[in-house]
Amino acid sequence: MSNRTTDNIRPRGVLTRMKPYSPGKPIWEVQRELGIEKVTKLASNENPIGPSxxxxxxxxxxxxxxxxxxxxxxxxxxxxxxxxxxxxxxxxxxxxxxxxxxxxxxxxxxxxxxxxxxxxxxxxxxxxxxxxxxxxxxxxxxxxxxxxxxxxxxxxxxxxxxxxxxxxxxxxxxxxxxxxxxxxxxxxxxxxxxxxxxxxxxxxxxxxxxxxxxxxxxxxxxxxxxxxxxxxxxxxxxxxxxxxxxxxxxxxxxxxxxxxxxxxxxxxxxxxxxxDDAHLEATRDMNALGRERLYDDLQELGFKFTRSMSNFVLVELGPDAKSIYDQLMRKGVILRYAGAWNLPHHVRISIGTPDDHQVLINALREVLQESKEQLALSTQKD
Ligand SMILES: Cc1ncc(COP(=O)(O)O)c(C=O)c1O
The missing domain is CATH 3.40.640.10 (Type I PLP-dependent aspartate aminotransferase-like (Major domain))
Known part of the structure; x- marks a missing residue:
């Protein structure tokens, strides 16, 4: 038998315990997979106004x-x-x-x-x-x-x-x-x-x-x-x-x-x-305003959330969280699904620019409306 095989090379035992890090989905991946040009990423707590x-x-x-x-x-x-x-x-x-x-x-x-x-x-x-x-x-x-x-x-x-x-x-x-x-x-x-x-x-x-x-x-x-x-x-x-x-x-x-x-x-x-203090202050100000705006809109939509001191908010979307997350992705909005933290009813939303915010809220409203219509259709059929 040929000894040209790597099958007997054993990694360290601790590696069996290690889960790979699951990062926020990158913009290019969503563009490539779903063929969408405009993608809004609110998944990795990046600075929405860009670098200094x-x-x-x-x-x-x-x-x-x-x-x-x-x-x-x-x-x-x-x-x-x-x-x-x-x-x-x-x-x-x-x-x-x-x-x-x-x-x-x-x-x-x-x-x-x-x-x-x-x-x-x-x-x-x-x-x-x-x-x-x-x-x-x-x-x-x-x-x-x-x-x-x-x-x-x-x-x-x-x-x-x-x-x-x-x-x-x-x-x-x-x-x-x-x-x-x-x-x-x-x-x-x-x-x-x-x-x-x-x-x-x-x-x-x-x-x-x-x-x-x-x-x-x-x-x-x-x-x-x-x-x-x-x-x-x-x-x-x-x-x-x-x-x-x-x-x-x-x-x-x-x-x-x-x-x-x-x-x-x-x-x-x-x-x-x-x-660059001006860039720092602009980022902080946009974040503080964006956080309040997100709270207001989430409240209006009836979702619970945890008040945050950061540039993201943990939001409880309920048992349909994964499905809402997937549907938002198909509309070009990337959030972070919180299943990896053992919070299957939650998503984490990074604070974006006012434009990002509007795109998110519009898409979320559409998803909720579409789910309502589907539910109505399926109960009619029943
Ligand atoms: C709490 C926390 N610590 C550290 C890091 C890592 O930051 P860096 O990009 O510098 O590796 C992150 C990145 O998301 C984070 O959320």
Whole structure:
């Protein structure tokens, strides 16, 4: 028998536990599959007004230098982030999206059998990182209206707990941990637990009792704040995220990081974007208005939703949620179906431009009308 076969090559055992990430459906895929030209994507919490014009200019100006390797230490970008967030440059680590940082944190701190506390439902990459390293996930369900209860998180801690994730505002619920609760949690946790405070959506929060975690890093708590250029800064396509923590924690993570993890165009684009306050403010303002408008229209249509501090809203469409999601897709509107979070009656809707919003609401009205007509037809037949 020929030995030319790959059938006996065995991947690591932990891979059997790993579910592939299911991203929002891209615009091109819907265009190709359904033959629709105009597609409105409200599925991945991207910036609906696009990237900062300053970032585009900076990237264009850098193009002739892309034959050179990028700065492995991302010094200019660390300095720009440090200035903006009022931390020392040594307290900043830049990565290929915040996703990479979550994997790096797992590779740095997790051994097989360690425990990772993950509230539920939340962003799935935390589980991915833990599974990758053979660690155990300890899920802590959020309470009513997806509220964080710190007593539940504390009760889940054991001697084996290494990491505890807090996503605030949380994806997909839009709910957040109040400042007083964050301090109470940090003060009560045993010192061997590193808290990962995922602030991917911090910039969209308008509540006064919110805390983005940065002041706790400045005070020396064992906490890393992760943020991203993919959301408010509109640079999801070039992949830049970062962590803010003590220099010691970041030193540990640097030991497992690839040297050139952030490409040169991403670095110059991000340096420009973080200085573009006008773009940031325009994005936040549009989001705050868009969120209210979405609430009003959902209320009028009779749907329940969770009030959000982010750039998306979790909406309960009921038992027909998957069918409504599919029908909207056929009309060129992409939402995120929440089945993967074990919320089969829900969708998550990203806040878009006023035009995106109108397209969504018109399409939703059409879908509901068509369902009514079909129901009437089928009861006539009966
Ligand atoms: C809560 C949360 N954290 C992190 C990320 C990852 O962001 P990035 O695009 O920087 O990898 C996302 C992306 O959707 C997210 O929702």
């Amino acid at each position: 014009p300053l970032a585009i200019q900076a990237i264009q100006a850098y193009l002739t230098d892309i034959h050179r390797y990028p700065d492995a230490d991302t010094l200019d970008l660390c300095a720009a982030i440090a200035r903006k967030l009022e931390v020392a440059p040594e307290q900043v680590l830049v990565t290929n999206g915040a996703d990479e940082l979550i994997t790096l944190l797992s590779e740095t701190f997790l051994e097989e059998g360690d425990e990772v506390i993950v509230p539920s439902p939340t962003f799935s990459e935390y589980e991915f990182g833990a599974n990758l390293m053979g660690a155990q996930i300890v899920e802590v369900p959020l309470r009513e209206d997806y509220r964080y209860e710190i007593a539940d998180l504390l009760a889940a801690v054991t001697d084996k707990t290494k990491l505890l994730y807090i996503c605030s505002p949380n994806n997909p619920t839009g709910t957040y941990l109040k400042k007083q609760d964050l301090y109470a949690l940090m003060d009560k946790l045993p010192p061997h637990v590193l808290v990962i405070f995922d602030g991917a959506y911090s910039h969209f929060v308008t509540a006064d009792d919110y805390c983005d975690g940065l002041e706790l890093v400045r005070q020396g708590y064992p906490l890393i704040v992760t943020q991203t250029f993919s959301k408010v800064y509109g640079l999801a396509g070039i992949r830049v995220g970062y962590g803010i923590a003590s220099a010691t924690i970041l030193h540990n993570i640097r030991q497992v990081k690839e040297p050139f993890n952030v490409n040169a165009l991403a670095q110059v684009g991000a340096v420009a974007a973080i200085q």
